[in-house]
Amino acid sequence: MRIDTRTTDGITVLDIHGRITIGEGSVEMRNKLRELLQAGKKDILLNLGDVSYVDSSGIGELVSCYTTVTNQGGRLKLLHLTKKVQELLAITKLLTVFESYEDEKKAIGSFK
Amino acid sequence: MRIDTRTTDGITVLDIHGRITIGEGSVEMRNKLRELLQAGKKDILLNLGDVSYVDSSGIGELVSCYTTVTNQGGRLKLLHLTKKVQELLAITKLLTVFESYEDEKKAIGSFK
Amino acid sequence: MDAELLTRFRYDDYDLKPLGDVTQRTNSAQKGEIEISFASELRYLDIIQVVSDSITRMLNFDDDTRYWVGMSVRESVTNAILHGNKMDEGKRVWVRFDLSPDRLVIYVRDQGAGFDESKLPNPLDPRNLLRPSGRGIFYIRTFMDDVRYSVLAEGGMEVRMEKRLNNKLKSDQEGEANAN
Amino acid sequence: MDAELLTRFRYDDYDLKPLGDVTQRTNSAQKGEIEISFASELRYLDIIQVVSDSITRMLNFDDDTRYWVGMSVRESVTNAILHGNKMDEGKRVWVRFDLSPDRLVIYVRDQGAGFDESKLPNPLDPRNLLRPSGRGIFYIRTFMDDVRYSVLAEGGMEVRMEKRLNNKLKSDQEGEANAN
Numbered sequence: 128m129r130i131d132t133r134t135t136d137g138i139t140v141l142d143i144h145g146r147i148t149i150g151e152g153s154v155e156m157r158n159k160l161r162e163l164l165q166a167g168k169k170d171i172l173l174n175l176g177d178v179s180y181v182d183s184s185g186i187g188e189l190v191s192c193y194t195t196v197t198n199q200g201g202r203l204k205l206l207h208l209t210k211k212v213q214e215l216l217a218i219t220k221l222l223t224v225f226e227s228y229e230d231e232k233k234a235i236g237s238f239k
Numbered sequence: 240m241r242i243d244t245r246t247t248d249g250i251t252v253l254d255i256h257g258r259i260t261i262g263e264g265s266v267e268m269r270n271k272l273r274e275l276l277q278a279g280k281k282d283i284l285l286n287l288g289d290v291s292y293v294d295s296s297g298i299g300e301l302v303s304c305y306t307t308v309t310n311q312g313g314r315l316k317l318l319h320l321t322k323k324v325q326e327l328l329a330i331t332k333l334l335t336v337f338e339s340y341e342d343e344k345k346a347i348g349s350f351k
Numbered sequence: 352m353d354a355e356l357l358t359r360f361r362y363d364d365y366d367l368k369p370l371g372d373v374t375q376r377t378n379s380a381q382k383g384e385i386e387i388s389f390a391s392e393l394r395y396l397d398i399i400q401v402v403s404d405s406i407t408r409m410l411n412f413d414d415d416t417r418y419w420v421g422m423s424v425r426e427s428v429t430n431a432i433l434h435g436n437k438m439d440e441g442k443r444v445w446v447r448f449d450l451s452p453d454r455l456v457i458y459v460r461d462q463g464a465g466f467d468e469s470k471l472p473n474p475l476d477p478r479n480l481l482r483p484s485g486r487g488i489f490y491i492r493t494f495m496d497d498v499r500y501s502v503l504a505e506g507g508m509e510v511r512m513e514k515r516l517n518n519k520l521k522s523d524q525e526g527e528a529n530a531n
Numbered sequence: 532m533d534a535e536l537l538t539r540f541r542y543d544d545y546d547l548k549p550l551g552d553v554t555q556r557t558n559s560a561q562k563g564e565i566e567i568s569f570a571s572e573l574r575y576l577d578i579i580q581v582v583s584d585s586i587t588r589m590l591n592f593d594d595d596t597r598y599w600v601g602m603s604v605r606e607s608v609t610n611a612i613l614h615g616n617k618m619d620e621g622k623r624v625w626v627r628f629d630l631s632p633d634r635l636v637i638y639v640r641d642q643g644a645g646f647d648e649s650k651l652p653n654p655l656d657p658r659n660l661l662r663p664s665g666r667g668i669f670y671i672r673t674f675m676d677d678v679r680y681s682v683l684a685e686g687g688m689e690v691r692m693e694k695r696l697n698n699k700l701k702s703d704q705e706g707e708a709n710a711n
């Protein structure tokens with residue numbers, strides 16, 4: 128798993144590449160979020176378009192990220208859900224928890 | 240495994256697609272050769288460029304094809320050996336038995 | 352005798368393609384069973400998933416079904432390693448694929464103490480929605496047709512997951528897609 | 532306790548990458564062993580080859596070595612099914628991968644009567660060059676570092692094939708290529 132960080136219109140976009148599974152990616156995501164929150168960057172867009180595989184542990188990790196950011200008064204939204212991730216979120220009623228977007232511009236705009 | 244048959248300058252070219260392994264391809268190759276030999280077509284070029292996998296049984300099958308054609312006074316040559324097939328033939332000293340070509344024009348010309 | 356066998360099987364058209372074989376199956380105890388076992392290390396997860404994938408490809412399951420069956424196997428093996436064997440690499444996990452004409456049954460067995468499934472919290476309960484774990488078995492139940500947990504008499508926990516083959520064939524993929 | 536385990540293994544950086552693990556291995560009987568068994572049907576060959584491929588990928592073998600190890604496994608399993616078990620689907624084949632820091636050892640076992648390897652014709656003998664069979668074991672011997680056949684006391688034949696890890700790592704691929 129690899130995370131690329133960029134900023135668009137003041138919103139931090141994290142491009143996630145690879146898998147979010149048991150034992151893969153959790154540490155990276157946690158460290159990255161901690162770093163961002165400490166720097167006062169609280170509006171975060173997770174781009175999952177290049178995520179190849181997510182297991183139940185990875186879904187849990189997304190939830191953790193969400194609560195971590197929300198608890199600090201920030202906002203975490205999702206971009207480019209793959210069909211499978213969308214289905215996994217839907218099955219566990221998490222689609223209503225996460226705000227998610229198909230279009231990056233709209234996603235960025237939604238933070239305004 | 241699939242065999243496409245075409246004729247170039249009077250030489251029958253068999254384009255082999257897929258695998259030549261235990262239980263795969265032997266029947267097709269045998270039937271095709273029998274058919275060709277019965278029709279008097281004795282100059283045959285086997286194009287192995289699109290062969291994805293060959294096991295020891297597949298190498299044996301190539302040898303069978305060779306002896307079948309040779310025994311009927313025909314000539315069987317090989318075209319576009321993959322690196323792996325070339326290595327398998329080399330290891331069992333069969334590169335000296337088979338005439339093989341990298342270039343189709345040269346292969347066709349060699350029958351003249 | 353060997354020569355005869357060789358001739359027969361090298362020269363006959365042996366159809367390795369899906370299901371042709373399965374339906375010809377008769378009553379032999381272990382026929383149609385593939386079993387794989389390994390130490391409790393997460394690095395083997397990919398290998399097991401690849402085995403599941405090869406088997407469901409051989410059975411001609413459609414791509415979506417193969418994906419979800421593979422994920423169910425992965426989740427079950429993760430549980431066996433993590434919760435069952437508690438990451439003790441001296442303990443093993445067994446995965447058995449039982450291929451029959453009308454269903455694929457997958458067993459995952461560990462050497463742990465087991466658990467009482469009826470006591471598991473419901474991940475859909477609003478109070479549990481934001482918990483970082485507890486969704487694996489729920490996913491498995493969603494993707495497989497029948498799921499049963501049992502503590503084995505000889506020790507260890509076994510989950511039995513069944514996927515029926517009706518409308519799971521590639522030729523039915525369109526129907527599948529419409530149904531979803 | 533489970534929660535603690537979960538936290539530990541979900542939140543720690545668990546390195547699934549090759550060899551890091553293998554070298555940390557200590558002395559547990561079955562650790563680092565993956566065993567797969569199945570009925571004597573040729574349609575399982577692809578599955579076994581895929582398992583070999585996943586394991587050698589995990590061990591970070593270079594592509595060529597992975598290919599030849601996979602082929603050796605395939606040839607051995609073909610022999611076990613064909614010559615050993617004589618295509619009797621009621622008989623099983625076992626394949627065991629033994630992962631240790633310095634070598635991969637693969638065992639293929641069948642339920643047949645075995646054979647005397649010293650009596651095998653040499654496929655390189657000019658008189659045998661055009662025989663349609665008899666090259667499998669020769670290939671295996673070429674690709675693996677050590678190959679031993681033994682008839683087991685409890686019945687059945689087992690081949691033990693060893694591939695050493697020195698200069699078989701991807702980082703050494705260049706050196707490998709030069710050597711060939």
Ligand SMILES: Nc1ncnc2c1ncn2[C@@H]1O[C@H](COP(=O)(O)OP(=O)(O)O)[C@@H](O)[C@H]1O
Binds near residue numbers: 430465484508
């Ligand atoms: N093989 C097993 N052995 C013992 N306990 C298990 C096993 N599988 C699951 N469990 C228990 O069931 C719980 C729920 O499992 P699951 O739904 O997969 O979610 P998670 O693994 O994220 O907790 C686990 O936390 C564990 O307590």
Ligand SMILES: Nc1ncnc2c1ncn2[C@@H]1O[C@H](COP(=O)(O)OP(=O)(O)O)[C@@H](O)[C@H]1O
Binds near residue numbers: 295357606644668
């Ligand atoms: N597992 C086995 N059990 C019994 N005989 C075997 C076994 N493996 C190989 N043999 C014998 O060794 C011979 C040579 O095998 P091999 O080199 O693989 O070539 P082929 O399978 O084409 O004959 C076989 O024909 C068979 O007689």
